[in-house]
Amino acid sequence: MNPPATRSPGPLVIDIEDITKEYVMGEEIIHALRGVTLQIRRNEYLAIMGPSGSGKSTLMNMLGCLDTPSSGRYEFNGKNVSEMDGDELAAIRNREIGFVFQTFNLLPRSTSLRNVELPLIYAGIDPEEREERATQALVDVGLGDRLTHRPNELSGGQRQRVAIARALVNNPSIVLADEPTGNLDSKTGEEIMTLFESLYQQGNTVILVTHEADVARHARRSVHLRDGVVESDELATAPPSPAPLAVALDSLGKS
Amino acid sequence: MKRFLYELTESWKIAAAQMAANKTRSMLTALGVIIGIVAVTLMGTAINGISTGFDKSMAVIGDDVLYVSQRPWTRMNDWWNYRDRKKIRTEYAEKISHAIAATPNSNLMIAVPTMSLLRSVKAGDNSVENVFILGTTTDYTLISTLDCSEGRFFNDLESRGGAEVCVVGYDVADALFASRSALDKKVLINGHAFKVIGTLTRQGTFLGLFSLDSIVVIPLPAFKKYFSAKSEADVRVKVRDKTHMADARDELTGIIRRLRSLPPEKRDDFNINEQQAFKSTLDGVKATIAIAGLFITGLSLFVGAIGIMNITFVSVKERTKEIGTRKALGARRRTILLQFLIESTALCLVGGLIGLIFAYLMCFGMAAAFPSFPIRFSFGLVVASMVVSVLTGLVSGIAPAWSASRLDPVTALRYE
Numbered sequence: 196m197n198p199p200a201t202r203s204p205g206p207l208v209i210d211i212e213d214i215t216k217e218y219v220m221g222e223e224i225i226h227a228l229r230g231v232t233l234q235i236r237r238n239e240y241l242a243i244m245g246p247s248g249s250g251k252s253t254l255m256n257m258l259g260c261l262d263t264p265s266s267g268r269y270e271f272n273g274k275n276v277s278e279m280d281g282d283e284l285a286a287i288r289n290r291e292i293g294f295v296f297q298t299f300n301l302l303p304r305s306t307s308l309r310n311v312e313l314p315l316i317y318a319g320i321d322p323e324e325r326e327e328r329a330t331q332a333l334v335d336v337g338l339g340d341r342l343t344h345r346p347n348e349l350s351g352g353q354r355q356r357v358a359i360a361r362a363l364v365n366n367p368s369i370v371l372a373d374e375p376t377g378n379l380d381s382k383t384g385e386e387i388m389t390l391f392e393s394l395y396q397q398g399n400t401v402i403l404v405t406h407e408a409d410v411a412r413h414a415r416r417s418v419h420l421r422d423g424v425v426e427s428d429e430l431a432t433a434p435p436s437p438a439p440l441a442v443a444l445d446s447l448g449k450s
Numbered sequence: 451m452k453r454f455l456y457e458l459t460e461s462w463k464i465a466a467a468q469m470a471a472n473k474t475r476s477m478l479t480a481l482g483v484i485i486g487i488v489a490v491t492l493m494g495t496a497i498n499g500i501s502t503g504f505d506k507s508m509a510v511i512g513d514d515v516l517y518v519s520q521r522p523w524t525r526m527n528d529w530w531n532y533r534d535r536k537k538i539r540t541e542y543a544e545k546i547s548h549a550i551a552a553t554p555n556s557n558l559m560i561a562v563p564t565m566s567l568l569r570s571v572k573a574g575d576n577s578v579e580n581v582f583i584l585g586t587t588t589d590y591t592l593i594s595t596l597d598c599s600e601g602r603f604f605n606d607l608e609s610r611g612g613a614e615v616c617v618v619g620y621d622v623a624d625a626l627f628a629s630r631s632a633l634d635k636k637v638l639i640n641g642h643a644f645k646v647i648g649t650l651t652r653q654g655t656f657l658g659l660f661s662l663d664s665i666v667v668i669p670l671p672a673f674k675k676y677f678s679a680k681s682e683a684d685v686r687v688k689v690r691d692k693t694h695m696a697d698a699r700d701e702l703t704g705i706i707r708r709l710r711s712l713p714p715e716k717r718d719d720f721n722i723n724e725q726q727a728f729k730s731t732l733d734g735v736k737a738t739i740a741i742a743g744l745f746i747t748g749l750s751l752f753v754g755a756i757g758i759m760n761i762t763f764v765s766v767k768e769r770t771k772e773i774g775t776r777k778a779l780g781a782r783r784r785t786i787l788l789q790f791l792i793e794s795t796a797l798c799l800v801g802g803l804i805g806l807i808f809a810y811l812m813c814f815g816m817a818a819a820f821p822s823f824p825i826r827f828s829f830g831l832v833v834a835s836m837v838v839s840v841l842t843g844l845v846s847g848i849a850p851a852w853s854a855s856r857l858d859p860v861t862a863l864r865y866e
Binding site (some may be wrong): 259261361365 | 457777860
């Protein structure tokens, strides 16, 4: 198996300049972000890292257009997001961003297919096309035989795959994954990371938010936050080797 | 537009799934609405039934007849003002009829004298109490819808001569002679013997309250001879066209004032009553039922609405994370608002439907238990209760749905 290649990034998707975010908590003002500047290009594979309290989650909420900065400029595909209202942000999230959550966040009573169809409903896609695209997305993540299963009939890894299919179904500009392996055992976690690698190889832009170096190791670029500022922003020196996975599988086989 | 439609369909599906997932909770919550809808439907049915029954009874009694009486039928709380009035005499009838005949284009047709009492009627060992004994002339057939199912009404000769003959109502014939024919039998009215020459067609009851068939009609002279000649008399006057009731009244008033030689400065010392007067009394009863019903209905719907509001708030709280997820996937405020509004409305609609089924069964049961009481279960009521259900749902859902739609996606996603 050849080591996976690093692809050359495309045009600018995310352009953040000196954004800050303050919260009022009781009588205290919390400075979650104190001036972050960050640019992310199409087809990058990026990990945002940092200890808890570093502003990592706040930055992720900004990137995901779930929240707007207190000050600074945020352009997404050339559109100024910082001044959008709730419904405009919802439209951006619907079309441009695929979310993958630590806790999967699937609708418990809906089948895999209906879960994956959800973003398409909000996008106003016809029922026939909805079903076709959702089915394809599930086939792409290897769940073609789990279309009518409900989340409680699926394993953790399968649930996260449904969530990834849901994130991809509307062909977003970025896939934003928040601790995607946090609720999975390490073997399943590796499988999910392999899936992200192949998404990246297919030309997707993947942003991981994690505090685990093991997870971040898969990305081609890692941004470290500390106390609300970017501490380091570096490209991986060498492409990650598949060795750890092979070793892990090997040791499983021996024991 | 298309997106709105898809979101709408999606919302109904979610609402159905929510109810299916929380059956007990949904049922208990819908109970308030169920009771409200049962109340609204039964009240409407009662009012409808009373109106229908009243109109039917009015047609039987005759709503194109004016009654000249000593007292008014209504407002009897000052009866002493009427007690000393000059009596209405049965002889007026003939004079009024003459006056009518002498007037070209009269609004009136004919006048008939009547006297009445309640007495017991016997035949052999059987007896009936409180029978309406009506003394009148053969002309009575001209002003009422009475019809003989067997035999005949008394003729002019019997009427004038005061023959001891009678025409009996259905209830009287049935009680005294059961399945045998009453014709040519003797009945004792207050101890005086009368020969039955006819039985009347069954008329039914007035609003299911009292029977119109507990009646015996006898010639007026016989009535005067055997019963009180002093009891109050009425003169019934048939109107030619009941759409000109007011004109007819004026004309009749003039005739009677002349009969009684009342100088112009004196007020009427008699009353002209009409069955329609009951209508206003009835309207009062209907309004009372409506107000009481509206209050009960309003109260139970209000309680029901609070219950639904409460459960929708609970639902929003429970599904905060789901709301966050939906928002992250692109649901707009309107989408979330719509979803929870439809959930509360669906709950109310189900409650309304169940309420309607209950109300229908109850009407069915009532109709079986009291066949004489007119019960109407109308389509209008079905529509009205559905509209009320939907409105209740929207009103009770708006506050929780609004709060759900305003949730901050970041906070909602983090909610555990």
